[in-house]
Amino acid sequence: MKILKTNRGLQNNISKERNNKKSIGFVPTMGALHDGHMSLIQEAQQGCDVVVVSIFVNPTQFNEKSDLEKYPRPIERDTAMLKEHGVDYLFLPSTTQIYPKNLAPTPKINLGQLATTMEGEHRPGHFEGVIQVVHRLLTIVSPDQLYMGQKDFQQFTIIQAMLNQTNLKTQLRVCPIHRQDDGLAMSSRNARLSAAAKKKATAIYESLMYIKNNFMTTGRDQLIKEALEIQKSSGLDPEYIDIADGHTLQSLTDLRKAKYVVACTASWLEGIRLIDNMILRKEDEY
Numbered sequence: 635m636k637i638l639k640t641n642r643g644l645q646n647n648i649s650k651e652r653n654n655k656k657s658i659g660f661v662p663t664m665g666a667l668h669d670g671h672m673s674l675i676q677e678a679q680q681g682c683d684v685v686v687v688s689i690f691v692n693p694t695q696f697n698e699k700s701d702l703e704k705y706p707r708p709i710e711r712d713t714a715m716l717k718e719h720g721v722d723y724l725f726l727p728s729t730t731q732i733y734p735k736n737l738a739p740t741p742k743i744n745l746g747q748l749a750t751t752m753e754g755e756h757r758p759g760h761f762e763g764v765i766q767v768v769h770r771l772l773t774i775v776s777p778d779q780l781y782m783g784q785k786d787f788q789q790f791t792i793i794q795a796m797l798n799q800t801n802l803k804t805q806l807r808v809c810p811i812h813r814q815d816d817g818l819a820m821s822s823r824n825a826r827l828s829a830a831a832k833k834k835a836t837a838i839y840e841s842l843m844y845i846k847n848n849f850m851t852t853g854r855d856q857l858i859k860e861a862l863e864i865q866k867s868s869g870l871d872p873e874y875i876d877i878a879d880g881h882t883l884q885s886l887t888d889l890r891k892a893k894y895v896v897a898c899t900a901s902w903l904e905g906i907r908l909i910d911n912m913i914l915r916k917e918d919e920y
């Protein structure tokens with residue numbers, strides 16, 4: 635695995651790969667890698683000749699300074715894991731490589747109401763930061779395929795909207811949520827939870843499963859009330875649970891009509907914010 639810290643270094647290598655007609659798959663991450671990230675890498679390896687992984691803890695997408703400061707950065711462990719998984723290139727840029735002083739502004743993306751609900755409502759400025767960093771990384775790497783997780787449902791929806799509205803040639807591939815055996819969605823933030831909290835956090839999955847198992851027979855308000863109760867009785871402090879249209883991300887009142895339905899939640903535990911989601915119905919192609 636080659637480790638590159640500059641845009642030029644990475645681009646020189648990618649140009650050589652392209653000259654040899656290799657397709658490029660790209661997995662952007664913020665590090666503190668886990669099996670969820672590895673599942674994206676495996677899909678990238680199956681779909682492309684060459685896989686580039688970036689680790690960059692993007693300051694512009696954190697709306698709380700302390701969250702940015704406490705974000706885990708086990709770079710040696712991450713590097714070893716990527717080598718072991720046969721990744722071709724690790725891109726480890728500094729903030730000045732990503733955001734040099736003379737950088738042109740990110741194109742304006744019209745998100746309509748995609749960014750006003752759920753994470754957008756609770757994390758002001760977050761998606762502007764995500765669009766900024768993903769646009770910048772795609773400009774540097776210019777991959778054929780971009781691999782992102784369903785774990786961040788609103789994020790991949792917004793990035794698809796960005797790809798639709800810009801002339802970037804990359805295609806987005808969305809990979810399923812990788813969970814522990816007990817249902818807890820893998821997340822870099824889990825590393826900051828105590829052992830007891832990790833057990834409590836499985837109530838997030840249970841609350842989503844409750845919605846999934848009952849959404850054909852129970853109304854929206856009752857589903858959300860019961861799901862909130864499942865989380866609270868386990869010691870979690872839910873910020874929201876929403877049941878939304880998977881395309882528009884707007885709250886659904888009549889769950890029987892929509893063809894693509896997703897339940898999304900954010901919940902606090904030991905001062906750490908965890909997010910998860912579950913697709914309840916998907917009848918049409920995304």
Ligand code: AMP
Binds near residue numbers: 662669673809811822
């Ligand atoms: P992050 O390092 O948290 O920015 O995540 C990098 C990528 O990994 C994003 O596209 C996430 O959606 C994806 N990801 C994070 N957790 C999981 C998971 N448990 N399963 C699958 N993909 C994930």
